[in-house]
Amino acid sequence: MKSGILSFNKGLFQQHVRSVLWISIFFVLALLIILPLGMWMVFLNTETPEELLPAKGKNGLLHFFYGFQYVTFLVFPVITGLVLTSYMTKKGSSDFMNSLPFKRETLLTHVYAAGGAALTLPVVLNGIVMLLIRPFIKLPLYTISDVFSWMGLSLVIILLLFAVTVFVGLFIGSTLLQGVMAYGIFILPGALIMLVLANARFFVNGLAADAYIENVFQEGIFLIRGSLIENKPFSGLELTLYIALIVVLVAVSYFVYKIRPAEAVDETIAFPFFRSLFIFSLTLMAMLTGGLYFAEFLDGALGWTMFGCLVGAFAGYTIMQMIVQKTLRLAWPWKGFVLYIAALLVLLVPTVIFANIYEKKVPEENEVTSVYIGDHFFDNASYIPDSVAIDKTMTGELKERESIQQAISLHKQLVKKGKPSRQRGYPVGIKYKLKDGSQVQRHYYVESKQLAGITKEIRNNSEFKRKSNPLFAISRPEKISYLTVVETQAPEELRVTEQKEMMDLLQMMKNDALNETSPQFKEYDFSYVGEVQVWFTDGEMLSVPIYLGQEQTVNYIRQKVKGGSSFASAEQVLEAYILTTDTEERRQQFIDYMNENSFVDQASPLGDFPVPAQQVKDPAQLKKLLDPANLSDEGSKTLLVRWRGNKEVSAVGIRE
Numbered sequence: 001m002k003s004g005i006l007s008f009n010k011g012l013f014q015q016h017v018r019s020v021l022w023i024s025i026f027f028v029l030a031l032l033i034i035l036p037l038g039m040w041m042v043f044l045n046t047e048t049p050e051e052l053l054p055a056k057g058k059n060g061l062l063h064f065f066y067g068f069q070y071v072t073f074l075v076f077p078v079i080t081g082l083v084l085t086s087y088m089t090k091k092g093s094s095d096f097m098n099s100l101p102f103k104r105e106t107l108l109t110h111v112y113a114a115g116g117a118a119l120t121l122p123v124v125l126n127g128i129v130m131l132l133i134r135p136f137i138k139l140p141l142y143t144i145s146d147v148f149s150w151m152g153l154s155l156v157i158i159l160l161l162f163a164v165t166v167f168v169g170l171f172i173g174s175t176l177l178q179g180v181m182a183y184g185i186f187i188l189p190g191a192l193i194m195l196v197l198a199n200a201r202f203f204v205n206g207l208a209a210d211a212y213i214e215n216v217f218q219e220g221i222f223l224i225r226g227s228l229i230e231n232k233p234f235s236g237l238e239l240t241l242y243i244a245l246i247v248v249l250v251a252v253s254y255f256v257y258k259i260r261p262a263e264a265v266d267e268t269i270a271f272p273f274f275r276s277l278f279i280f281s282l283t284l285m286a287m288l289t290g291g292l293y294f295a296e297f298l299d300g301a302l303g304w305t306m307f308g309c310l311v312g313a314f315a316g317y318t319i320m321q322m323i324v325q326k327t328l329r330l331a332w333p334w335k336g337f338v339l340y341i342a343a344l345l346v347l348l349v350p351t352v353i354f355a356n357i358y359e360k361k362v363p364e365e366n367e368v369t370s371v372y373i374g375d376h377f378f379d380n381a382s383y384i385p386d387s388v389a390i391d392k393t394m395t396g397e398l399k400e401r402e403s404i405q406q407a408i409s410l411h412k413q414l415v416k417k418g419k420p421s422r423q424r425g426y427p428v429g430i431k432y433k434l435k436d437g438s439q440v441q442r443h444y445y446v447e448s449k450q451l452a453g454i455t456k457e458i459r460n461n462s463e464f465k466r467k468s469n470p471l472f473a474i475s476r477p478e479k480i481s482y483l484t485v486v487e488t489q490a491p492e493e494l495r496v497t498e499q500k501e502m503m504d505l506l507q508m509m510k511n512d513a514l515n516e517t518s519p520q521f522k523e524y525d526f527s528y529v530g531e532v533q534v535w536f537t538d539g540e541m542l543s544v545p546i547y548l549g550q551e552q553t554v555n556y557i558r559q560k561v562k563g564g565s566s567f568a569s570a571e572q573v574l575e576a577y578i579l580t581t582d583t584e585e586r587r588q589q590f591i592d593y594m595n596e597n598s599f600v601d602q603a604s605p606l607g608d609f610p611v612p613a614q615q616v617k618d619p620a621q622l623k624k625l626l627d628p629a630n631l632s633d634e635g636s637k638t639l640l641v642r643w644r645g646n647k648e649v650s651a652v653g654i655r656e
Helices: 010-044 066-084 091-099 104-136 144-169 175-200 209-220 222-227 236-259 262-266 272-297 302-325 334-360 401-417 448-459 462-467 499-515 551-560 584-596 619-625
Strands: 368-374 426-434 439-446 480-487 493-496 528-536 541-547 573-580 613-615 637-643 649-654
Touching: 010 066, 010 104, 066 104, 066 144, 066 175, 066 222, 104 144, 104 236, 144 175, 144 236, 175 209, 175 222, 175 272, 209 222, 209 439, 272 302, 272 334, 302 334, 368 401, 401 426, 401 439, 401 448, 401 462, 426 448, 439 448, 448 462, 462 499, 480 499, 493 499, 499 528, 499 551, 541 551, 573 619, 584 649
Parallel strands: none
Antiparallel strands: 368 426, 426 439, 480 493, 480 528, 528 541, 573 613, 573 637, 637 649
């Protein structure tokens, strides 16, 4: 055997290769089955193979069964790392390997060399096969650059997982725990951040927890981020960071292995410092999970949340000690638990200070280039169909100075009146884009009785009305195929196909949208009577609701649309009532009545109203009441009608 002075030894390398050869073979077979063979089988069993072509700009190899590919990328590197470092977890094997005439650095070099070869060759071989069969595939499924891009992306994911598995193995003396932590190390930091945010949203007013959690989940957890590269490839910065991380892990591992205690094979965690870090990190996760459990069910009640945190911390700390001590009859180190609690209390001080600054921070008007504000926490564009006829940039962001001023004014009111809970009120989301390229996001929950007052100014803003209504995002009306008018109480649909009639109806709907207050920030609206479905030539559909008080829309349907003369008319009414809702208390009683009752297909007439009510029996009076010109969003009296057919009900204010 060659001297340990040399950094590479053929015999030692072959020994490592033989131990992972079976993994490499299975990896090759898995990739060949998933890609070349899988692609072949798909095309044999489809009559229209053109439908399987990847979208323009997408990598063709990632387009086919990427989910199965990704599973192999996650499994085989970790198994390889576990097998090659298994000697570190067994005393006999560890003593034997360390008794060989090689330095520890040499041993680790051969681990990396054997593992890297076993994982790289299957990817390269599969890439070669894909290049060889490409000339025989008639359809342009993938390009030569797609093959090399696929190999590069695959190797980054695979080698990073392998490097992490080996690195974790230097700290852990249990193969099972090493395998768990090889994946856990990718999840734990992101999971801790998400748990902190999920708990904090019950105590920090305006915290944009949902947006931050979504971002951390997709961008901050590598295992999730890697699964999304089919539709969202790694950026140049991401690739640089991942490659740099592989290099750093390999470099640091030589130092760690050099100082690793020989007796660490008998320990769950090799180094005392990392043993404490392991215990405290997972105890923190258990504590936050316990706090979140009680906060979710009890709406963030401080006492119960703290109780949940304490129970979670105690349970987590105890379980972690059992794992580290390898016994169920553990010596419970209470000093460590006290130290953990003390450290949290110390960290709580700057956290409270930062939270207070965060709550009060409102951008200056001259810093803002645009602002989104809505009754959900993500941009309106995500709720609009992906059609060639729609320009999503025409929705969402407000850019006029008056709109920005009103948004900032509303934000200042929300700072005072918002609630740090997602169960106590109506949601309001604000997202600023600043001149320096950064963003500021806030999420608030407002009591419904305060909501109408503080949002009145923005709801009457013409730009807000346009940007919050998807009708104004239709940029190519020539791509509209037809319109369908759907009435809630009528089984048939009314189709509008004539071009002028379609444009006129859409214009009436736009006029109503601009003439009335925006329906956003309405917690309850019972005046819905149907919808207009806009069907585009590419098969996509946009649905826009119709309300009883929309004068131009309802009148146009009744007068111009074929078969629409009875749309939401007195002819369709089974029974009607005028209810007195002249006080906030009565209005709330009426809202509760509507929410607590299901009116569909009930045989008995309406009754047991919580507020004074008068039945409308005169057909002429009912016809006059159902004229949209006499209806309003608000009023001291409310018209409640029950429709024939499905016997559903609608309610709308009567104009004074």
